[in-house]
Amino acid sequence: MFQLDPDLEAFRQEIRKTAERAFSAKAAYWDEKEEFPTENRDLLAKLGYLGMVIPEAYGGSGAPVIQGTILLEEVARVCFNTALVAQIALNGPSRALAVLASEEQKQRWLPGCANGDYSFAIGISEPGAGSAMTDMITSAVPDGDHIVLNGQKAYCTGGHLASHVFVFARWGKTQGPRGIGALVVERGMKGFEVGHPDRKMGGRGIPEVELYFDHCRVPTQNVILAGDPDSTRSFKRLMSSFGPERVGNAAMCLGVAQAAYEAARKYSQEREQFGRPICEFQGLQWKVADMAVQLHAARLMIYRAATNLVDGFPDPLEAAMAKLYANEMVQRVTNEALQIHGHAGFTRALPLERMVRDSRGFALGGGTTEILRNTIASMVYGRAFDQRRA
Structure with a gap:
């Protein structure tokens, strides 16, 4: 088992107790009612967890990536929706701002x-630019001391509740990654509209929305990185700053899978069939053993990525590998845990069916498992492979 240093282990126990005490009782409620867990977000803020990785100079704790990773794992173990709130705060736009923003913007x-x-969301995907995100067409046109923004973003997690949105857009008449930059759009700016939340399979307390920009005038002091029509420099810097999101995604997978495994192990010792506990049947022993092995492997990969940093961020290859493995691991583990519970696991009386639903989206956001395989292959081979038709 991976051994954390005493301070991190003490933190794990602290956040586990907090999560079990404050978040577990209403985990099903947020899903059933499709309601944002406002009270949980407020508690996370009060305890200082939302600002955990923000530098101390700006009101945060300046905690390392591994500490935020542990928090996400433990919160996801009891409530996925609350973990997603923490994920956006820890590994979303605020992380990019801490690295890329000017001093005035940081302050x-x-x-x-x-x-x-403040609650920041991120606008990257578009109706016609999902995995092929560099097909984005949202345009940013300089006009005096403003940028005129036109376009549409899709699948913006929690965008209907955000006070600010970190928007990727294209400067100039370019294609591919050239010319892509980013700026911050604030709620209430003229020309900025938020669509209705989409109803979805899992993570139902924090839906996605579409964002619309119709000649939205954004002050130039809100530009984080202007796109350079002659290079990919801005785009590459932007993407590197969001590397921790993949480790956070993987950590939430680990937490959900851990909860499913614990439930299956406990149930298999209590449930009796044919006059004995079902844990005495070899077929179920193998299922639980495989689950334990996969959890152990995922934890090693995730913790390794969270502690092996390059310029302050998780190593890109290790982060991609950890997310890919964890995304597929959580689907296998939650599915097997439901199977061990039999039809009871298929009902809403138990959390297994919710875990199965919540876990499915991990393999879609932050890079699909297919895109991750392409990314890993490029780094293994040391060359880029163009997916576009010649």
Whole structure:
């Protein structure tokens, strides 16, 4: 078993107790009612967890990536929707702002992220640009001391509740990654509209929305990185700053899978058929053994990625590998855990069916498992492979 240092292990126990005490009782409620867990977000903010990885100079704790990873794992173990709130705060736009923003921008936005006054979402995907995100057509046109933004974003997690959105857009008449930059759009800006939340399979307390920009005038002081029509420099810098999101995604997979495994192990010792506990049947022993092995492997990969940093961020190859393995592991483990519970696991009386639903989306957001395989192959071979038709 991976051994954490005493301080991190103490933190794990602290956040586990907090999560079990404060978040577990209503985990099913947020899913059933499709309601945002506002009270849980407020508690995370009050305890300082939303600003955990934000530098101390801007009101945060300046904690390492591994500490945020442990928090996500333990919160996801009891409530996926609350973990997703923490994931967006820890590994979303505030992380990019801490690296890429100007000093004035950091002073303006990061303290509000740390104390919970601000909630940032991210707008990257578009109706015609999902995995092929560099097909995005949302345009950013300089006009004096403003940028005129036109376009549409899709699948923006929690975008209907965000106070700010970190938007990727294209500067100039370019194609591919050239010219892509980013700026911050604030709620209430003229020309910025938020669509209705999409109803979805899992993570139902935090739906996705579409964002619409119709000649939305954004002050130039909100530009994080202007796109360079002659290079891919801005795009590459933007993408590197979101590397921790993959480790956070994997950590949530680990937490959900851990909860499913614990439930299956306990149930198999209590449930009797043919006059003995079902854990005495070899077929079920193998299922539980395989689950334990996969959890152990995922934890090693995730913790390795969270502690092996390159320029302050998880190594890109290890982060991609950890997310890929964890995304597929959580689907296998939750499915087997439901199977061990039999028809009872298929009912809403138990959390297994919710875990199966929640776990499915991990393999779609932050890079699909197919795209991750392409990414890993490129790094293994040391060359880029163009997926576009010649």
